[in-house]
Amino acid sequence: MSCPLCSSLNENIIYQDNFLRVILVDDIPGYIRIITQKHIKEFSELSDEEAINLMLTVKKIEKVLIDELNPEKVNIASLGNMVPHLHIHIIPRFKNDPWWPGAVFCEKKRDFKYPAVNFEKLKQKIKEKLEK
């Protein structure tokens, strides 16, 4: 079975190194996904060092999203039921966004006008934070 996350085709890559890559997902403004470069199914397959690296990356990205977008809440999720290659969703949530207060993987409840996002600035801020 070919895995769509084993290649980075058509991804909007913000940052990458040997261990992971960070992409901007188009579906929701500010939606970020972290994907391990190698095909790993479960979080527990990571070494301790890799696990710490991954969670620190999540923490740094969450901080940039809060600083830049001022969301009501940031959702962090690892599902992978459809694509069993370890990846983490980091999703800024706004009060009365289409799924609020449910998860964005649920059915939309309403339309919502998202605040304007300067994507180039957001990508630059995340890149700077991760390169530190």
Ligand SMILES: [Zn+2]
């Ligand atoms: Zn894969």
